[in-house]
Amino acid sequence: MDLGMLVFIVIKILVVFGLVMLTVAYLTLLERKVLAHMQVRVGPMFAGPHGILQPIADGIKLFFKEDIVTKQADKVFYFLAPALSIIPVLMIFAVIPFGDKTTLFGLLKEPVELRITGLRIDILYVFAMSGLATYGVVFGGWSQNNKYALIGGIREAAQLISYEVAFTLSIFGVVMVAGTLQLDKIVEAQRNVWFIVYQPVGFLIFLTASVAELKRTPFDLPEAESELVAGFHADYSSMKFAMFFMAEYASIVVCSCLGTLLFLGGWLGPSILPPFVWYLIKVFVLIFVIIWLRATYPRLRYDQLMKFGWKFLIPVSFLNIFVTAIVILLVR
């Protein structure tokens, strides 16, 4: 491994990192604008034309806010929790491809992959990392010594682990049809037909479980504003609070990317637009759907949430896998 290769890797990582951070910042604005217009409001309007500079203003404000550490908090875990929730999410971007192999319009001699790296176990890696993200929230809820935060943290843990199973099971159909765990090969396998056609039930389970994993409405019980003030991050302020939010929005991007890669054909599309643009369009459609859900659905009750997860989603996911298996055997 020579130095040039290393520099290349670091440049790729920094580009992805910058893009992710920019997307995350502007997702907050997108969400506020979309929700506002759905409720016949205008949303942020003052920072720049149509509030276009609002995320930057928010970022600067949060950065200079007082960093309150309450007296009874467990200092170590209090500091560790925001970091532990954002690091795994950022790590997932190591294997997410953003487009087909490209020469950047003839700029480079050899085509490069538009991703940081490819592992042979991409999907396993993604689920391993998304499983780790639970720790940040649980530590955060526990460390503050705040009753609301603790309830939020425990709810979060139970919700995440309940839906994690259905979330993972939902993509087995895709893995079986494609016969690989590599995300770029899964996209290539959709050259003729997108997997949403073969796996409509799988896609719906994936979407439902990922909204639950993202702890967003209608599954936002861990941070239910009206009953738990803010749930697991009640006492957090300043950049620590911002980091929980960055983690949450970065997870939205991850889930939308995964949904696009696994079910919607990734960067494949008619060649009137470059592959990367197709990819972005599909990702933003999924992001829009996730925001749309928030404007449409009321929050579930906790027992309904658990009942839905264990008594409906998991059995249906298993059924989906076996129906897929039988169909594959019959078609072969």
Added chain:
Amino acid sequence: MLAGYLPVLILAIIAVLFAAVTLFVSNFIGHKKPSEDKLLPYECGNVPVGTARERFPVRFYIYAMLFIVFDVEVAFMFPWAVLFKGLGLLGLIEMAVFVLILLLGLLYVWGKGALEWE
């Protein structure tokens, strides 16, 4: 083979640095004006009574145990799903037996009422 993991390691280092630098810098430059009331946990204006680290319902533990069973099962299913086309009917029957045993467990738990949340 392991060379593919080097970028993952570099990304991990960059992510950890990003988190650490952001936390410490904002902690350092944010202006500080602590007061007795501000340092209490926020519980909607009530003065907190006792500690929050109390007991919580045992149901959460039941879900945690169930999760471990199913998550390990899912881990077993990954290689099966990748190689499924090569395994054919025998592979399907074997996995069906394996999953059925675990689903019987889920049905048992269901029947016992452990999934109910009063």
